[in-house]
Amino acid sequence: MTSGRARFDRPATDANVRRTSRVNQPPATCDPGFPDAIGLTIWSFRVRWWQRRSAPEAGFPPWNSPLDVVDHCAELGCPSLQTGVDGWDMSLARAVRQRCERLGIALEGQIELPGDLERFERDLMAGKEAGATIFRCYCLLQRRYEHFSSRAGWERWREESLATLREVEPILAKHRVRLAVENHKDWTAAEQAEVFRHLASEWMGVCLDFGNSLALLEEPVEVARTLSPWILTTHIKDMGLGAMPSGFLLSEVPLGQGILDLAEMFRICQEANPRVRFLLEMITRDPLPVPCFSEAYGATFAPDHRDARGHRPGEWIARSQARGMELPCESPLDDAAALALEERLVAESLSYLNPEKTKNKKP
Numbered sequence: 001m002t003s004g005r006a007r008f009d010r011p012a013t014d015a016n017v018r019r020t021s022r023v024n025q026p027p028a029t030c031d032p033g034f035p036d037a038i039g040l041t042i043w044s045f046r047v048r049w050w051q052r053r054s055a056p057e058a059g060f061p062p063w064n065s066p067l068d069v070v071d072h073c074a075e076l077g078c079p080s081l082q083t084g085v086d087g088w089d090m091s092l093a094r095a096v097r098q099r100c101e102r103l104g105i106a107l108e109g110q111i112e113l114p115g116d117l118e119r120f121e122r123d124l125m126a127g128k129e130a131g132a133t134i135f136r137c138y139c140l141l142q143r144r145y146e147h148f149s150s151r152a153g154w155e156r157w158r159e160e161s162l163a164t165l166r167e168v169e170p171i172l173a174k175h176r177v178r179l180a181v182e183n184h185k186d187w188t189a190a191e192q193a194e195v196f197r198h199l200a201s202e203w204m205g206v207c208l209d210f211g212n213s214l215a216l217l218e219e220p221v222e223v224a225r226t227l228s229p230w231i232l233t234t235h236i237k238d239m240g241l242g243a244m245p246s247g248f249l250l251s252e253v254p255l256g257q258g259i260l261d262l263a264e265m266f267r268i269c270q271e272a273n274p275r276v277r278f279l280l281e282m283i284t285r286d287p288l289p290v291p292c293f294s295e296a297y298g299a300t301f302a303p304d305h306r307d308a309r310g311h312r313p314g315e316w317i318a319r320s321q322a323r324g325m326e327l328p329c330e331s332p333l334d335d336a337a338a339l340a341l342e343e344r345l346v347a348e349s350l351s352y353l354n355p356e357k358t359k360n361k362k363p
Helices: 044-048 068-075 088-101 116-128 149-175 189-199 212-214 220-230 262-272 305-309 311-323 335-353
Strands: 039-041 080-084 106-110 134-137 176-183 204-209 233-237 238-244 247-252 288-290
Touching: 039 044, 039 335, 044 068, 044 080, 044 233, 044 262, 068 080, 068 088, 068 212, 088 106, 088 212, 106 116, 116 149, 134 233, 149 189, 149 204, 176 233, 189 204, 189 220, 212 288, 220 233, 220 262, 233 262, 233 335, 311 335
Parallel strands: 039 080, 080 106, 106 134, 134 176, 176 204, 204 233
Antiparallel strands: 238 247, 247 288
């Protein structure tokens, strides 16, 4: 993040909020409701791609290139992929474009904010060369309740984040691409909506993550409604919860097996942006502890935030337990078992929406 500071000094007008220009977006889908097909994000392959684990003897050879991911996406019958483009050179970008075009896969990028504006523009150009016109980013890698110890610290980060977004806007406009800022356990929905009202940029919007805001004690459907005017792309997932003394455990689970109202969230997204892509982010990992009853957790929020929402974890846990779900756990597994679990969780999610397409795929 840049060290510069920005203020909410750009007027938030109704015209700004109603901006509907959709630059280089995918073709419109049909009627609102469940999508006919969903794509993938690279984080659905956390074990195989980010951890670089392989088990050739079990049918999981190593992935050495984004081209391997594109090929696997096609094998699973997915029409789109969102993946990181940081550090790509133009030769790789052209190879990815050619592979995606041959296989009929639409590409979205993931990119890190500067830092270095020259590096940011270079990565953006490589991603565009590969075919991406939407780039997902986050403003904070860590979870806010783990990273900050005070409201003042969070507010300083907010101003730095706004300054960074304003710095990159001319680069986005120059290359006619759009930046989709994820709700990444950093902003509440109301805080993020305020950012976009004041930025008032046709080149920026939201990557709506269906489940992240549970960690901030927010109802996912309410988050989707609040951020709907700015939705450019999505990370779709279902979520399960478990109990722990200081709060709750939070985990991605296959679509249809968790507590989210997926139908309503799909409807909100498609109504807000009929061209939106739905991209599965089924992360295979150990459950995340959310210590929402600890004193440190509430330090960055407005005083009434936790008081008004403190009843929600108990309700969510009860709904999870009523479904009899077990939260996935990856760390005790060897490479072959962890990769098999990851592949199964992705396949179960894909089959929830289209069982015929996925029933013959490798589990």
